Each structure stands twice: as C-alpha cells, then as structure tokens.
Amino acid sequence: MKISRRAFTTMVAGSLALPLVGSRSAFAADKVVRIGYQKYGTLVLLKGKGLLETKLEKIGYTVEWTEFPGGPQLLEALNAGAVDFGSTGETPPIFAQAAGAQLIYVAHEPPAPRGEAILVQKDSPIKTVADLKGKNVALNKGSNVHYLLVKALEEAGLKYEDIQTSFLPPADGRAAFEQGSVDAWVIWDPFQAAAEVAIEARELRNGEGIVPNHQFYLGAQPFVEANGEAIDVVIEAVGEIDVWTKANTAAAAAELAPSVGIPENVLAKALERQSYGVKQLDAAVVEQQQKIADTFTELGLIPKKLTIADVVRKGKA
Incomplete structure (x- = not known):
C-alpha cells in the first residue's frame, strides 16, 4: 500500500530518534569536522588511533565524534545539522534523501x-x-x-x-x-x-548473489561544498585505516573490542567479512544504489522516485 508524503515524514520523524548532540551551522565556521559513527567499522578504528586528529590539525581543523545506534539515526542527525559526516549502509541514505535531507555521497567501500x-x-x-x-x-x-x-x-x-x-x-x-x-x-x-x-x-x-552491501561515506552537502579539503583528508585517513585493518585483522579486532564491548573472536569474524578499499562512487555503484531506491519506491516505502546521481560528489573520493 502506498503511503502519503505526510505519512512518510511522520514515520521518519517518529522512528529515527536523534541522539543528544549539539546542533549548530553545518558550515562549521570554527573549523570542526563533526563525525557520526556507529559501534563498528573503519570510523571506530580511525577514532581510536587518533590519526585523523593529527592530519586535520595540519590544515586547521579539529574533530568531534558522536556515536549512533544505526545509520538512520546518524543521517537524521546529519539532516538536523548536528553532524557533518558519517558512514552508513546502502538503505539509510535513500530514506534520508526521500525525506529531503541535504546529503551527498562522498565515497564507498567495496561490496561485503x-x-x-x-x-x-x-x-x-x-x-x-x-x-x-x-x-x-x-x-x-x-x-x-x-x-x-x-x-x-x-x-x-x-x-x-x-x-x-x-x-x-x-x-x-x-x-x-x-x-x-x-x-x-x-x-x-x-x-x-x-x-x-x-x-x-x-x-x-x-547477501551473496542478491545484494552488494556497500558501505557509504556521506556528508552534509553544504559542509562538503564549503570544506572540501577537510573531507579529502578524512577520506585519505579512512584509506590508511583500511590498508592497516586488511593486513592486521587480529590486531584490529583486539583494538576495537574494548570500545564496542564485543569479544575479539567475534570481531575478528566480522572483520573478515568486511571489505576494504575506499574509493569514489563509479557509474556501476550509482546504478546499484538507484535500483535499491527504485525498489523502495515501487513498494511504497518511500513516496517519490529519487535520482541518486544528483547527490553524488563529483571528481573527488
């Protein structure tokens, strides 16, 4: 059954609880990159190593980190101007775009x-x-x-x-x-x-054979457009963590375990199924994401057809 635009907006507002984080202009006039992360993944490792702070300091930026229980909640915060950048799976940005969020796809990890x-x-x-x-x-x-x-x-x-x-x-x-x-x-x-x-x-x-399960890095569009150099540094740091984690799965699991409260053996199993190698979205990835959006439109889970290519960062990864 199709749902109305008003019903969809109500659904999103009711289902995506916004964590208590400070909200201010997405343009980060004080040169802060506010990153939303989840309990697992490359951004958690990046936070733990302190690598990004060192890299951003060189261009006059600092970092603020906020944890979220899932991608939908993270992107609701991004839409509200509470964070500037984060990582989610394939579906959250589609629902967020349908709800009018000013987001932009910056990069992605290979399928997992x-x-x-x-x-x-x-x-x-x-x-x-x-x-x-x-x-x-x-x-x-x-x-x-x-x-x-x-x-x-x-x-x-x-x-x-x-x-x-x-x-x-x-x-x-x-x-x-x-x-x-x-x-x-x-x-x-x-x-x-x-x-x-x-x-x-x-x-x-x-998901083998039926869904790719990409991980996407997304930003608030006004922030990305005004702070391109900082975004490039973030993606560069993500790439370095990717290379290290792929070559050191056991060490990554040991490092991640205390912060997420999950045993090392569990994390090692999960990390072995993760993909590594952050890169810019190409036409094939955009097309895959478009198919997901079209599927949800056909099911009536989002109220309008979306064009994914409209919200993909061009020329940088």
Missing part, C-alpha cells in the same frame, strides 16, 4: 555481502527463506538489511507483505530474537557475528 544476514535460532523449524511466510521478522527500519530482506523474499517467491515486520534497533532486535518474540532477525556485523557465536544463531540467507 556476507556482512549481513537473516538469522534464525539454531533449533528453529524455519529452514529456507520461503518458510518465513506469515512469520514475524525483526529489523532496523531503513537500514541496509531492509533491502536484503526485500531481495531475499523476492528470490524465494514471496512478497514483502507475506511476512510481518517488527522494526527494532539492534539491541532490542537481539533481545526479541533471543526471547522468541520474533521468528527471524535481519542484522549486520558485528551484531550478526555476536549472535552466531554467543547463541549459535543460524544463517538463513546472507
């Missing part, structure tokens, strides 16, 4: 389709995605796994309407999954790896 999956309990009678018909599936609304669920159902011959959905952030999703309140949970690493290790959750379907 094994880094997200539909999970069921180890003793669940559900053996295939087709068995999800009529079942209750938990996921974070507007996150990258939202598209994974849509495509997995499509592959299995089911419609999105054939299942029930419970929209829950990762912590609440894990609790509902463990308690048996939902039949399946669609989630990304490291939460995915943690469930697989701690409670022996069984993978029903990951």
Whole structure:
C-alpha cells in the first residue's frame, strides 16, 4: 500500500530518534569536522588511533565524534545539522534523501555481502527463506538489511507483505530474537557475528548473489561544498585505516573490542567479512544504489522516485 508524503515524514520523524548532540551551522565556521559513527567499522578504528586528529590539525581543523545506534539515526542527525559526516549502509541514505535531507555521497567501500544476514535460532523449524511466510521478522527500519530482506523474499517467491515486520534497533532486535518474540532477525556485523557465536544463531540467507552491501561515506552537502579539503583528508585517513585493518585483522579486532564491548573472536569474524578499499562512487555503484531506491519506491516505502546521481560528489573520493 502506498503511503502519503505526510505519512512518510511522520514515520521518519517518529522512528529515527536523534541522539543528544549539539546542533549548530553545518558550515562549521570554527573549523570542526563533526563525525557520526556507529559501534563498528573503519570510523571506530580511525577514532581510536587518533590519526585523523593529527592530519586535520595540519590544515586547521579539529574533530568531534558522536556515536549512533544505526545509520538512520546518524543521517537524521546529519539532516538536523548536528553532524557533518558519517558512514552508513546502502538503505539509510535513500530514506534520508526521500525525506529531503541535504546529503551527498562522498565515497564507498567495496561490496561485503556476507556482512549481513537473516538469522534464525539454531533449533528453529524455519529452514529456507520461503518458510518465513506469515512469520514475524525483526529489523532496523531503513537500514541496509531492509533491502536484503526485500531481495531475499523476492528470490524465494514471496512478497514483502507475506511476512510481518517488527522494526527494532539492534539491541532490542537481539533481545526479541533471543526471547522468541520474533521468528527471524535481519542484522549486520558485528551484531550478526555476536549472535552466531554467543547463541549459535543460524544463517538463513546472507547477501551473496542478491545484494552488494556497500558501505557509504556521506556528508552534509553544504559542509562538503564549503570544506572540501577537510573531507579529502578524512577520506585519505579512512584509506590508511583500511590498508592497516586488511593486513592486521587480529590486531584490529583486539583494538576495537574494548570500545564496542564485543569479544575479539567475534570481531575478528566480522572483520573478515568486511571489505576494504575506499574509493569514489563509479557509474556501476550509482546504478546499484538507484535500483535499491527504485525498489523502495515501487513498494511504497518511500513516496517519490529519487535520482541518486544528483547527490553524488563529483571528481573527488
């Protein structure tokens, strides 16, 4: 069923809780880059090493960091002018663009389709995605796994309407999954790896062959346009962390574990499924992202057709 623009705006406002961070002009007149990050990934490692602070200091900038529970919440903060830059999966920027956010795609990481999956309990009678018909599936609304669920159902011959959905952030999703309140949970690493290790959750379907699962670096468009040199430095630092992490997975897991509160062995499993090599969006990546946007438009989950190419930074990565 299609939803109205007003209903969509209400949905976004109600579902994306904005963390308590200071809001001020996106133009960062005092030369600060405010970065939103999640509990896992390259930006957490970058924060921990202090590499970016050193690089930005050379051009007169400082850094402020704010943690978010998921991509939708991070981009809501970006839209509100509370952060300037951050990283999310594929779906959050589509929902944000549809809601009128002034965002711009700056760069991306290569596909990591094994880094997200539909999970069921180890003793669940559900053996295939087709068995999800009529079942209750938990996921974070507007996150990258939202598209994974849509495509997995499509592959299995089911419609999105054939299942029930419970929209829950990762912590609440894990609790509902463990308690048996939902039949399946669609989630990304490291939460995915943690469930697989701690409670022996069984993978029903990951993204291989159906979704790329890119990670995108996004900025507030006014900030990126006014502070291009600082954005270039951020991406350069991300690239250096990528190279180090790829070559030192165990060390990266050990370094990340204290800050995210997840055991090293779980993080090592997750990091092995992550992709590395930040680069500019090319035509193929833009086309893949456009397909995701078009799918959500057709399902009535966003109220209008989007043009992804309109919000991609040109010439830099």
